[in-house]
Amino acid sequence: MEQSATPACSICFPDSICRISPSSPLASPNGDEYHMKIALLCSGLGNVQRGHEIFVRDLFDMLKGSVDITLFKGGGEPAPNELVIDNVSRNAPSLQNIHLAVSPRWKVAMQEQERIRIETETFAHAALRPLLEGGYDIIHCLEQEVCNRLYGFRHLFAHTPKFLFSNGGAIPAAKLSNCDFVQEHTEYNLQHSAREKAFCIPHGVDIQRFNPSISSDFRARYGIAEDAFVVISVGIICYWHKRMDYLIKEVAQIPEAHLLIVGQECADTPAIKALGEKLMPGRITFTKMPHDELPQAYAAADVFALGSLFETFGIVYIEALAMGLPVFCTEHPNQRSIVREGVFLDIKQAGALRDALLKRDPAQMRYLRERGPQIARETYALEKLKSAYIEHYQRIAASEVSLPRYTFKTKLQDNVRSLYRRLSRG
Template sequence: MKVALLCSGLGHVNRGHEIFARDLFNLLHDSIDITLFKGGGSPTAREVVIDNVPRNAACLSDIHLAVSPRWKVAMQEQERLRIETETFAHGALRPLLEGGYDVIHCLEQEVCERLYGFRHLFARTPKFIFSNGGAIPAAKLPSSDFVQEHTEYNLQHSARHKAFCIPHGVDTTRFHPGIPTDFRARHGIPADAFVVISVGTICYWHKRMDYVIRELAQVPDAHLVIVGQECADTPEIIALGKQLMADHITFTKLPHDELPQAYAAADVFVLGSLFETFGIVYIEAMAMGLPVFCTDHPNQRSIVRNGVFLNLKQPGALRDALAQRDPALMRQLRERGPEIVRDAYSLDRLKSAYIEQYNRISQTQVRLPVHSLRTQLRDNMRNLLRRLSHRA
């Protein structure tokens, strides 16, 4: 069994999506024949770098879109991602054709859609898995043979006949309580400060870091630490943070290997987004023993299980929850979080589930379309509509 794991963003950005790809490859590469196809970084015998136009390329800095100024940044980000994934998919085609893979596991929907359309080119038809990292509903899923969902809630809205569920996981040898840290000293944060950490892209449109700042600015004893990737929104959000919180806010960007030190310096974790497909940062924080304050959504309740769930559309909700936090509840959450992660999200516990699914999928028969009266009528109708549209 040969498996290809594809992630166009790996080597360009460091979000939960890319962390998942790296952790999954590291988890499995000693047990199965798996090759990591990535968008950047250094190649190795088992890691192939695919030529592409990355989302952060300078040549994509002047994207012109006919959209409302309110949505301009978000739509530009989507367009950058589209260019990266489509160029990545075309760049990956040749090594995939030559590699003889049984399973092709795609983490981006555009990559999966594009490559699935080329499956008739393979000498032996591979099975395509789409990892649904965006909670895409069944009607809008890209073409694939199988779909990986990450929560039971998302599984209920997926293409049930071909979907399976394996959650994201955490390396509990790296994320656990008691890690020594000098993060506070390095960033001038008082040893007795109440530190709140939020991890994610510093933007308005998803992670809602502006909401987190406005709420924390009203909690007198709080020091806010924001760790995340930058985007076009970031300068304005940093300016807002400095305006409202002065020296009680810290912005930084860290390699994933250094992230445990930042968590270890905090007292609680918050995330301002109204929905996450999964949110690896939730379980990283829980593994570190941090109480999690997050959106009150069925998906997040099923992931976090023990946390403080809030209506984050409501101004003042996060402020009040942090200002009125119950010490007994905080102690209970600090104790329970690592236990939940060890039981449900430890990478070691998920390893056998991945191997089992890959083996099952590799042995499943898939069929290419064949010529029939039905396909002939469909093609004739498509050609007729095309000719009519050209005449119009």
């Protein structure tokens, strides 16, 4: 168990973008100023509610009054500057019987990945027409599959847009989406990205909604004792990523603890709930709620814990910090760079979280409760990040990108491929 302070992600620009002065007006190729248009795409928004989708909603709401931005979303209701794009949702009943030749151990995870692939690819194709007709300067994609599909259609646009990919999955440089620019969310991820086109802006949190002054009747409504030591975890109730089963086994060994798990359900959830009721009868609460109501749940807790071995970012970390909750999490360098000051554990080890919670030092907990909101205000407040996004959009829109051209090299490559095919036919 270790408390650590680590520098947070700085907002930085690749050399390919920095050549444009941030104070210069956005100019067209002939030197005239022009109106910058941005398309923000997320197939999951309206279909699921995870940190990924929360980020998109917060980003759009933060920017919509300052730049010309249109949100392309996979579900929900149409609204001004918000388009609902047709897709086969990952939650569609028609996708609940997927047959894959995979190990039973990974069956649930692989089925979910296949559902996401279908959703994103159908979304990308349905989004193509409004994108072609919209005259956008930047197409900002949140899903890799969407970015890859649409990038392959660049040659169809009258005015070639710049493709920006927000790398929410910590995809390394060798496997990144086809795109012109990449947003990373932490310095750790930036180090493993395509440095010539990558920049770093962290996720943000609305500190007006998430702050320690919020009062809550959550304990009374859910029958949680006022004197209970409440550990909260927020995330999908599953084995393979959030490791909620690990969390249950660890917290169950603390007699005075009550575990509060807030998250969406999946195929793993019934078994995990059964485990919780078996090991912690009367001391565990499972629930899900709209994101707007989540501060009430945080306000009912004493500490926050997450069983994940790695998170690309983890918006729940900074929500917990903003609420003044000490954070117990993996000791991975990426999480250290996000949380900065918390209790970092070798969370692969049985007993690690149990021991950290049992041995918690009251003075350390008081310090972390005070320090968390400061970190949130200084580093992750949405208003602090707004100007960085606008500046990046301006730089990207004013940069030059080009389509592949037919050159002597491509002619030679075509001839070699043609010769190989003829020789193969023998």
